[in-house]
Amino acid sequence: KAGVTQTPRYLIKTRGQQVTLSCSPISGHRSVSWYQQTPGQGLQFLFEYFSETQRNKGNFPGRFSGRQFSNSRSEMNVSTLELGDSALYLCASRPGQGTEAFFGQGTRLTVV
């Protein structure tokens, strides 16, 4: 069974640009979550989608948005990039409540 796939693995963007990250969950998993990992703030929850609906949202500005498609694939978008958005962005899928999350390898975003 294929794991969680995130693309691209690495990205370099310029301040002010926008970026879209993609995540394909494990087949059959309908819940997809996104996390930001930085050395200073650690792992922080961005949002969670289930059946194309955002169910939970973390404490991030509106520049961070996401969506989920009918095949459970998810995208995350960051607009007007800032230097502080440089981070490893991790996607996770879960088969249901009360289960572990399966993480992708992440997308390393560098904003210059």
Next chain:
Amino acid sequence: AQSVTQLDSQVPVFEEAPVELRCNYSSSVSVYLFWYVQYPNQGLQLLLKYLSGSTLVKGINGFEAEFNKSQTSFHLRKPSVHISDTAEYFCAVSPYNFNKFYFGSGTKLNVKP
């Protein structure tokens, strides 16, 4: 509100020695408990989880953890570490009715030959 505290940011240990990585949590609701490991430039891999039942949980690679409800702790242990265990370890909680993880700040385990 939920929070997770990993008391040690770095733990150096010699190969074949035992190790314990400490994790305490605070939560106003019931939670599930997890330990994940992260190797450089990789995502998170599940080591073990506590959902219910026996408080001693065994995971992959010889790791185990014990859930202590009265002390709100979930410490990770391994009786004999290998060089390949060098990585960063994260303790996490997930509330029963909320599909979100709260992570600790991580403990870097450095196994020396």
